[in-house]
Amino acid sequence: GGSEEPTTTASPGDAATSAAPGGTGPKVGLAYDIGGRGDQSFNDAAAAGLDKAKAELGLAEAKELEAGNGETDAAKEERLRLLAQGGYNPIIAVGFAYSGPLKKVATEFPEVKFAIVDDEAATGPNISNLVFAEHEGSFLVGVAAALKSEKNHVGFVGGVEVPLIKKFEAGFAAGAKAVKSDIKVDVKYLTQPPDFAGFADPAKGKTAAEGMFDAGADVVYHAAGGSGGGVFEAAKAANGKAIGVDSDQAKTAAADLQGVIMTSMLKKVDVAVFDFLKNAAAGAPKAGTTVYDLKAGGVDYSTTGGQVDDIKAKIDEYKQKVISGEITVPKEVG
Amino acid sequence: MNAAESSFTDRLLGRVRLEGLLPLAAPLLAVVFAGVITSIVLLVSGDPPLETLVAMADYGTQPRSIVLMLNYATTYYLAAIAVAIGFRMNLFNIGVDGQYRLAALVAAAVGGALTLPAPLHIALIILVAMLVGAGWASIAALLKVKRGVSEVISTIMLNAIATALGAWLLNKERLAVEIAGSNNIGTKPIAESGQVPGMAIIPGTELKVFGLIILAIAMGVLYHVLLNRTRFGFDLRATGRSESAAVASGVNVKKMVLIAMIMSGAAAGLIGMPQLLGSSYSYSLDFPTGLGFTGIAIALLGRNHPVGIAFGALLWAFLDTSSSILQLREVSPEIVRIMQGTIVLSVIIAYELVHRYQITAGQRRVSKELSGGTTPPRVEGASA
Amino acid sequence: MSASGLKTGQPPVEQARSGAFKLTWRLLLIGIGALVLLLSVTRFFTGAVDLTSAGAINAAVALAVPIGLAGLGGLWSERAGVVNIGLEGMMILGTWAGAWGAIQFANPWMGVLAGAIGGAAGGLLHAVATVTFGVDHIISGVAITILGGGITEFLSKVTFAEMPGGGDTQSPPVPKPQVVSLPGIGEPLAELESQRWFLISDLAGILRGLTTNVSLFTILAVLLVPLTFYVLWRTAFGLRLRSCGERPVAAESLGVNVYTYKYAAVVISGALAGLGGAFLSLVASSAYREGQTGGRGFIGLAAMIFGNWRPGGLAGGALLFGYTDGLQLRRGGESVHALLLLVAILIAAVAVYQLVRQQRTQAAIITGSAAVIVFAIFALTDSVPGQFTSVTPHITTLLVLSLAAQRLRMPAADGLPYRKGQAK
């Protein structure tokens, strides 16, 4: 394989610097999207999965690379290629942007196992696609929001108006309407692609949420990455409620804000990554699509802080309906 | 001094005039200087300077990286040329960014919508891109000419507006189609006939160089000829150097502003083409962004001179491609960015230093001639 | 000796100073009044209450401050002849330094100070490159913007990552500067506002927005505008600084050390941009967040040009941008749609002016039809697509500039290289 290629400076020798626990398990390569580890969003969730694997599976080594701003496919391709050549196997690509590049590189290195998060388009015998039913999770928090809303008015703040985030909106709105068909759902996206500042601008998030609370909403759900902090602040100031996203933000958010987060939509990228690594370590990663939906427990809602305990039963009712297929949650804004 | 030779070096290094070995000194000093500063940065960040730089150089000289660099540079070069056209007459077109994104989007949509015989199909796509870029730039141009709105503001604003317009267009009801199983969204892929095959000109790798690198080179030549060899170019440069003098010489400045801005926009339209026709074949959410900004830096790095810009583009491309290898060597991404910034700064500073040295050298030469007892060169010049 | 020769020698141009438009306080107040009236008319007919709501005004100010501070930064350096396109980078440095200082010393004002210093450091670098080494101002600015990003990312990794609640790209919550309100008037104003009366409620809303929950940092920022004017136009320091931007050689010939003043200007410029950044991490949100400037540095630059290199003007530009940005973020669809009506009225007014005052019939017809078109759009739609509401501030800026054809006057030597002893 590529690892024998002498010319490349990316030969395992040089790269071994970061040797984690130095266990006997595989050498794992992780390619992040923009933001990388520490983005307090899905990159971080992936990182969490990796860390868990490090601890429990005794990986020989883990190498993490992150994407640059506005880079081309070629750069992503090269990133994956360098990892493959460096003898990293399996390799995980985080984010749909890696779809094209991963497909290419996977065919170049048939013996290396690849996984990609949030994408089903790149398919191959050595590619595992880890996708999530964000709309289903959002549906549940939509239900929760509607149940908690006294003014029959809720809001959704999206970071950037891209299809992925619109799945959150669609599910949330569906969930809210499932409870109260006449409920008002305000929607705001902070920026438009390719301007991804909307995922990192708390000031904008705060203003948008303030607007919704002033307009009479009392629960606001955000899928805005780093801008979410602003949403929580606005909720606190207006003593309304907010709903977190991706991870259990009632745990991770600033202490004084945790109180306003009634629940969070959990997107368990960490679980997906860990599962994949576990199978890979066992030598049998499942190629093709694995859907992490409600059924699989890949998405869910959090109960930290006990604010939804009173309505938990109701929410779980809907949850069952979705799992049983009695309710099918729309992926797209209707 | 020999006029031809002097004017050549002059052109090569923008306004810096160098005799003898000095032209080589500039880039050399630049590299050394940059190396030193970067080493300091690396030391601070706790990375081994020498190995890291060696690794960079080593990686940068591998066939595959060279291909990547050339492909990056192709795009960067076009971006810088687009900006430089404006700079040559003191127009600051910050709007290249919006212009090329919108152009690429529309061109991709048109190219995907229909199929024509190969050369026609490609030509049409490129034409559309140029038209859209020019059209978008003409808004800023008209605002400046008719209403005296500074192009700096208008283009900053138009970049944002282009983003909104692009987002609106890149939608399933309009120009976009769903990509099955992907969270991405893009225009309908361009058919074979509209694609520009890559060229395997670098031995030792199966990666191909963008076919449209030819277009970039052509643009460079065109830029040079147009500006330095034609009447139009003279008028444009004259306007840039002194508007009042240009007016007195019979140049219609408003018209020049309009034309230059539109040309800059048309050139901007080309920026996305190598990537679109050579690699992605569709404009989607992950189409490269921010190239206009890079173009500004590279244009000035190359002192708005076609050859200088080529070097600037390659340098920039080198820095970008080496990002991954550096990360692989545990140099954190932000350090990579800091290195890029410092290298750019140190390169231009090095140029200035050489320039200064050249001035004092000139003075020393004069004093030698003086002690040599010859009459001041000014007088020789008059009779020569 | 009689000076007759000289006296009569005075050419006509010297008698009447060219009647350039002079902005007086009276004109200013009339303008503001007209604007408020226009807003309340629009609000009244469209029912888009957010146009003049306290919340919107409050948000407007909060969004305008960072832009305004960046703009002031640009003003300082360009008045001394140094183009500063590195504002964004200096602002980014400010966001980190602000948060770090506030957390480190558990005192928001130390954060403010640190933010200024952080930005000033960026300014110093720009000064070294452009003044000492005579590097092209724009490329230096670009490089500094890249550097600013990289350095802050690095710093936040080595500082915030360790702190509880912090991370590589985000700081723990920061202590915020105190928020104050004019006591006793908040409630009654809110009462008035809720009545939805024509004009009165609008004024109440605006007043409440300006007088309740205002951060002390905001007040500081607002004060910096008149302060800048005073220093630059009323003090010896300011005169010398401006002369370096207008005609450095003349300054040099009178013994002014041009380098010193350029340095001072660019460093102060950086400090102001840094304050803008600090405002983002300390007030606009309560933590440092990687990439939170989101291009505001460039908007600041635009605001400065919008204001024709004058403090008052740039403050106006920043406010316009902040207000429209606030509107679109809060209740985009509705408010922005209402703005269409306002715009239609505005353009119509211009058309009338052109017809009556300037006798420019043709122009009037064009502008008039534009007004009609805008009104038609307003009447036929009931909301603006999300993609477009997001650029309301940008479109408005362009609109205002193109309606008010301005005679821009940048400092004569702005962006030109200067070397001592090269006097001609």
Place this chain on the structure above:
Amino acid sequence: MEEAVISTSTSAVELEGITKRFPGVVANSNVSLSVQRGHVHAIVGENGAGKSTLMKILYGMQRPDEGEIRVNGAPVSFRSPSDSIAAGIGMVHQHFMLADNLTVLENVVLGSEPRKGGIAIDFGSARKKIKQISDTYGLGVDPDMLVEDLGVGARQRVEILKVLYRGARILILDEPTAVLVPQEVDELFGNLRELVREGLTIIFISHKLDEVLSVADAITVIRRGTTVASVNPKDVTARQLAELMVGSELPSPETRESTVTDVVALSVRNLSVHSPDERCIVDGVTFDIRKGEVLGIAGVEGNGQAELVEAIMGMRPADGEIRLGEEDISAWSTLRRREAGIGYIPEDRHRHGLLLEAPLWENRILGHQTRKPNVKGPWIDRAGARRDTQRIVEQYDVRTPGIDVDAAALSGGNQQKLIVGREMSGDPVFLIASHPTRGVDVGAQAAIWDHLRAARAAGLAVLLISADLDELIGLSDTLKVILRGRVVADVDPQNVTPEQLGSAMTGAGEAA
């Protein structure tokens, strides 16, 4: 300490062995100069001789490579003008050192502002002081005007005011009279004598030798960067002085027999120009210029001459009719007018005549972008342009290291020669010559006059605008006086003295 020095020496300034090199040029080589206190000391020399450079060195704006400077006997080393200002030296530069966008007051006080409470400028007292100086010396300067709104004469007075404001004891005036009419010159000299009486020392540069002889107590001649002679005005004639300077003899603008034909080359019918704020700057001007005729326009700077010229060049909108030969060109673009054979020697060579950062041969193309030998169709003909530039440099004796140096590196006089050469080479049918010899040394002056005469004899029609009345009277076949944008008098150059003309220009003449 000044007192102590005064007792030891009577020379205010002594320069010894000053050498200054610029890239490609030795501006001064081993210049020595001694100026007595209380003298008006004139320095004369050809363009690029090194006069301004020498003075900039004395003023601390440029540092000598070699040599010593003594002020009042004490050796000094000026690091910047502030040092020389402190030593009581003031300089009026040849190219105005004024910021257009600042007021007169701001320009004057800059660098030595009266303070209120340490930081704020005390505008009140500054205004008072400026008015007071302005009145004492009859400078008639309004402190609150923007400099950009001032005519050249007024700017000159502001420059002088700047120096006086700083209470300088040693005044350097670099070509202060180049832009003034006789009355203003007399006025200025009156002031100078006054100042000398008050014990000030004045160093004064001029290309107008009669002026020099009339006002100077001592004269130093500089040639190619070195002092060639120090003479006493009493025992030299202008002619001898000229020979010392340039080795050629003193030229006179006298035109020989008239060459005026009756073919009208250019006719202007009630031409009016309005400023943006609707003021009438040029007011119904009407005249004809025939082939072979030189029409002189006399007038104090800023009475509409510049606007008149720009209107004829099509550079600013104007009402009225302009005919070139048979054609009505009123609606034509500047380019078309130039192509039709209008040549243009602009008043401000740096703003309208040259691309300072471009090499000479590109400046040759400027204004002739559409004509041979500069272009072939849409293409620039480098070889042709370069060849022709070389020709101009030789024919018009432009002192330059070569045709690839930037125009900025030429001394202004030489820049002027280049422009004249260029405009003549366009074989024009009609030439606008604004101050064709301003700031040009007597040698070059002679050359330029000869060229004008030759062209005129060949049937060229010339519109001549000049502040040098000898030049006007000497070259013109007909003379018109312009005042506040109106033609107020026709004067016969054959029998009018500069003084009469001068008073006519300032309005005083209307009565006479």
